Amino acid sequence: MRITTWNVNSIRLRLEGLKRLVAEQAPDILCLQEIKVSNEHFPEDFIAELGFAHCLVHGQKSYHGVAIFSRTAFERAETRDWCDNTDSRHAYVRLADGIEIHNFYVPAGGDIPDPEKNEKFAHKLRFLAEMAEWFARRQRQDNRFILVGDLNVAPLETDVWSHKQLLKVVSHTPVEVAALAHLSASHRWCDAVRHFIPPEQRLYSWWSYRARDWETSDRGRRLDHIWVTPALRPALRSATVQRPARGWPKPSDHVPVTVTLEP
């Protein structure tokens, strides 16, 4: 089973990219974030033509929005609200084999890394804390869960282009890294990408649109993640971060991340 996560930054502008991603990575499950479209305007015919007969779309006009596509049917499909608001940031499905897939778009958190001065940053920390609490409550040793998405945190020093220069930049501050570690501990999650790509190696999934030349300056961050619970760890086979996608025509600022499992 191949599962891909991609923050598309508007699905309607990324249809060609989706076609190319599916041709190159052949995912069985495709999880998108920031689709930026309401459910009624979602291009489901296009997605069906890509081979995904089953869709869970949790859209929102203009902002956020997540979706899960699958070649096989879902046993259950749900969405959930967080932090007492109706942002579309979480959708999850159960597959026939009992594997549960959670697709998240964690709040970016604004510019100022101080929850007292910046409500967006406070919201991000609350969101991660609520996630940790929820997964801790659902924790069971035999759970076969996959958590994917744009978590908007780059936890390791090698997940950013300069650890030192990003210590006070939202996405890599110690308080966010601690919040993500707390979430990771909530279900003893395994970072499926770092399972294959050693932590000594620099690895990014996002490059700002603002760089003159993203590839040469290479000031990236690893914000997009795929995690699995311990029961699925022996099933992990490979992981890829599709860096070339950042150079495609009309690119998203994020690139797809894919993990293969043999459950």
Added chain:
DNA sequence: ATGGTCGGAAGCCGA
């Protein structure tokens, strides 16, 4: 040290 660019909405806000 600052500003740089996208996307979607409407003539700015969030990333």
